Amino acid sequence: MREHDFVAADGTRLRGWHTESACPVVLLCPGLGTIPEAWPMLVLPTSGVRVLSWYHRGTMGSDRPADESRITLDDHVADALAVLDAAGVRRCVVMGWSMGVMVATELALRHPDRVSGLLLAAGVPGDLFGGLLGVLHIPAALRRAVTLAGARTIRAAGPLVDAVLHRLPVNRVTASMMQHSGFMLPGADPGDVAAALRRFLRHDWRWYVTLALALADVPERDLAGITCPVTVLAARYDVVADPRRATGPAAVLPHARVRVVPTSHFVPLEAPQVIADELAALMARVAAVERAVLTGDSRPRA
Secondary structure, three states: OEEEEEEOOOOOEEEEEEOOOOOOEEEEEOOOOOOHHHOOOOOOOOOOOEEEEEOOOOOOOOOOOOOOOOOOHHHHHHHHHHHHHHHOOOOEEEEEEOHHHHHHHHHHHHOHHHEEEEEEEOOOOOOOHHHOOHHHOOOHHHHHHHHHHHHHHHHHOHHHHHHHHOOOOOOHHHHHHHHOOOOOOEOEOHHHHHHHHHHHOOOOHHHHHHHHHOOOOOOOOOOOOOOOOEEEEEEOOOOOOOHHHHHHHHHOOOOEEEEEEOOOOOHHHHOHHHHHHHHHHHHHHHHHHHHHHHHOOOOOOO
16 A cells, blocks of 8 residues: 545645555545555455545645635545546546545535446445434434534544543554444454554544534435445444434435445444455446446346
């Protein structure tokens, strides 16, 4: 995996990353502030894909925009396009995880010519805070109010949160504790979890929560305009993205495959082989659709 810099449409310098192979390209719209270490299967040379991705504005080496209000969904979609343009990629399969599901689906709705297929993992296409704590069966209006208030509290206490999390030792013991917290579940390799946590905890937490709150007013999305093949992976025990709301908008699409996996929100770490298998199956479906478009042959292939 290598990192590189590129310039967004509004002039902001962003840090991107990519894997190195001659395989088909996949654009990864990341979860908020997440890192390559969260995708242990995809960054391997044997993954069968070349992954393009980036770090969100103001995180992990990407600059904050000169106008700090430029962190809306529009800006993230524009950044996704800039990643493709910088790599010279016209069209490819797009993946999204967590908040990245919002970006991936919006990209497909606005620029269908750039997206040949979608894999959406553990995320909702709109109303980010309304998707939190859904598995606890708290009324939607109450949980949205509670989670918004919690986010604003963390933002106000940002320096204190930094002081604690930046000094927290991260090792296999810490990772194992996280995996038994209920927020994450056992199943992932503790070494992979520790590697992902080590960088993630270094965020400027006031800015991190500011990025999340900038998306709070994005409403639920109707995905009916998406016509490319879609795979949705919802996590049964996800306290971040309600699995019912993760599957509902896409379930009615004509080319949608929906699967619920027995993991927490951290599907890429807890079920990496599922991600790899579903991505391979999606790419085969995309190839079949594009072959049919080119040849006019819509017959199923063995």
